[in-house]
Amino acid sequence: MDGMHDMGGRQGFGAVRYTQNAQAFHADWEVRANSLYAFAVRRGIFNMDEYRHAIERMEPRHYLAASYYERSLTSLATLLVEKGVVTHEELEQRARGQFPLAAPSAPGRTNAAARQHFQPGNRVRVRTDHVPGHIRMPGYIRGKTGVVVGVSPAYPFPDAHAHALKADDEPTYDVRFRSEDLWPNSAESALVHVGVFQSYLEPAL
Amino acid sequence: MPDHDRVIQRTATVEQRVEAIQTALDARGMNATEAVEELDHLAQEEWNPKNGARVVARAWVDPPFRERLLANGRAAVAELGLSLPKHHRHLVVLENTATVQNVICCTLCSCTAFTIIGLPPDWYKDLEYRSRVVREARTVLREMGLDLLPEVEIRVWDTTADTRYMVLPAQPPETIGWPEERLAEIVTRDSMIGVARL
Numbered sequence: 001m002d003g004m005h006d007m008g009g010r011q012g013f014g015a016v017r018y019t020q021n022a023q024a025f026h027a028d029w030e031v032r033a034n035s036l037y038a039f040a041v042r043r044g045i046f047n048m049d050e051y052r053h054a055i056e057r058m059e060p061r062h063y064l065a066a067s068y069y070e071r072s073l074t075s076l077a078t079l080l081v082e083k084g085v086v087t088h089e090e091l092e093q094r095a096r097g098q099f100p101l102a103a104p105s106a107p108g109r110t111n112a113a114a115r116q117h118f119q120p121g122n123r124v125r126v127r128t129d130h131v132p133g134h135i136r137m138p139g140y141i142r143g144k145t146g147v148v149v150g151v152s153p154a155y156p157f158p159d160a161h162a163h164a165l166k167a168d169d170e171p172t173y174d175v176r177f178r179s180e181d182l183w184p185n186s187a188e189s190a191l192v193h194v195g196v197f198q199s200y201l202e203p204a205l
Numbered sequence: 206m207p208d209h210d211r212v213i214q215r216t217a218t219v220e221q222r223v224e225a226i227q228t229a230l231d232a233r234g235m236n237a238t239e240a241v242e243e244l245d246h247l248a249q250e251e252w253n254p255k256n257g258a259r260v261v262a263r264a265w266v267d268p269p270f271r272e273r274l275l276a277n278g279r280a281a282v283a284e285l286g287l288s289l290p291k292h293h294r295h296l297v298v299l300e301n302t303a304t305v306q307n308v309i310c311c312t313l314c315s316c317t318a319f320t321i322i323g324l325p326p327d328w329y330k331d332l333e334y335r336s337r338v339v340r341e342a343r344t345v346l347r348e349m350g351l352d353l354l355p356e357v358e359i360r361v362w363d364t365t366a367d368t369r370y371m372v373l374p375a376q377p378p379e380t381i382g383w384p385e386e387r388l389a390e391i392v393t394r395d396s397m398i399g400v401a402r403l
Contacts (some may be wrong), residue, residue: 005313005314006312006313007312007313007332007335007336008312008313008335008336008339008340008363009312009336009339009340010332010336011336011340013332013333013336013337014333015333015348016328016331016333016334016337016345016348016349017327017328017331017333018328018348018349018350018400019328020393020395020401021326021393021394021395022326022327022328023326023327024248024323024324024325024326024327025248025249025324026327029219029220029223031245031248031249032223032227032241032245033219033223034244034248034324035240035241035242035244035245035248036223036226036227036230036237036241038244038248039230039237039240039241039244042240043235048292048367052313052314055314064332067219068315068327068330069219070219073219073222073223073226076226077222077225077226080226080229080230085229085230085233086226086229086230086233090229091222091225091226091229092214092217092225094224094225094228094229095217095221095222095224095225096217096221097214097215097216097217097218097221098214098215098216098217099216099217099222099225100216136313136365136366137365138312138313138363138365140312140339140340150297150368152294152295152297152366152367152368153294153295154294155292155294155366155367172366172367172368174297174362174368179339179340179342179361182339182340183340186340187340187341188340188341188342188343188344189343189359190339190342190343190358190359190360190361191358191359191360191361192339192361192363193360193361193362193363194363194365195363195364195365195366195367195368196365196366197366
């Protein structure tokens with residue numbers, strides 16, 4: 001889905017609020033939210049792709065306004081409800097207030113039927129896929145051409161794995177793009193590398 | 206006409222929502238409270254940039270280890286007793302030099318090799334870093350205090366799959382010959398993300 005989470009290259013944001021030795025956590029509830037979602041993953045209640053997708057399904061205004069760990073706990077609660085572990089009503093009763101959840105999921109998809117293997121040095125093009133469900137292809141590389149610089153071990157295809165569909169393992173490729181190709185006349189010069197699943201790629205002519 | 210029957214209920218605080226989830230899981234006999242105490246400890250004590258700092262220091266003093274680390278990060282860090290979660294199937298180590306600056310990010314969420322370089326700092330997860338670093342890396346780094354010479358090539362790595370990255374910072378020349386333990390003390394998390402040099 002072309003969701004609010006797909007932040008790469010969006011304009012209008014200001015300076016990074018950077019401090020040296022910045023903390024990962026700022027409050028006890030953040031530590032706990034992080035541990036509770038990790039606990040649910042360990043218990044096999046949901047996988048990381050389902051977890052990421054439930055964050056992406058948050059209402060866009062809620063997504064933007066929420067802190068990182070509020071997004072985490074919203075995903076956790078959404079999946080616990082969707083998997084039938086708890087009900088939304090029980091969570092709201094226990095929380096003594098509204099407990100906003102993410103929006104329902106749209107259909108996912110299985111691995112691309114025709115997939116090709118690539119080697120470092122191969123030129124590849126990112127397919128111009130538009131899907132309603134989970135996808136790990138940032139919008140800024142859609143349709144763009146780059147060069148494979150690395151191959152990673154096979155992993156379940158996230159577009160299926162986030163939707164409880166049959167997810168075959170497939171390799172991911174570290175693909176090098178030129179920022180000038182990604183945002184013509186509108187980017188500072190850099191090489192931008194993206195981990196791209198095999199199903200998203202085709203050979204570049 | 207306003208709907209007078211509609212009950213306006215405020216949104217629960219994040220603390221209340223976390224508590225609600227934990228007590229709901231406990232009520233189902235899932236022993237969440239016990240399990241998360243262990244995970245709290247891992248997150249706050251064990252998943253620490255000191256792990257990555259040991260890896261960097263070893264790579265500086267042990268060239269064969271450095272070669273193994275660059276070839277297969279996951280296997281090399283295991284030599285130091287370090288591991289990654291099962292789903293992080295590959296650790297790619299990116300070597301910074303006088304003319305190359307690698308920097309890592311995650312534009313879609315906030316993925317990191319957290320067991321090695323620590324859980325990501327707040328700014329890494331903020332919308333500003335996620336949106337801008339892929340498109341205007343040089344300016345973003347300068348704003349963060351790293352003013353690179355024009356001839357330094359910037360290589361940004363967006364963590365969009367389950368491959369994880371860490372940056373191997375360049376060793377400061379004045380530290381050549383230091384013992385490994387002392388070297389590990391100068392390696393910062395931010396240098397392993399690639400937004401700082403040592």
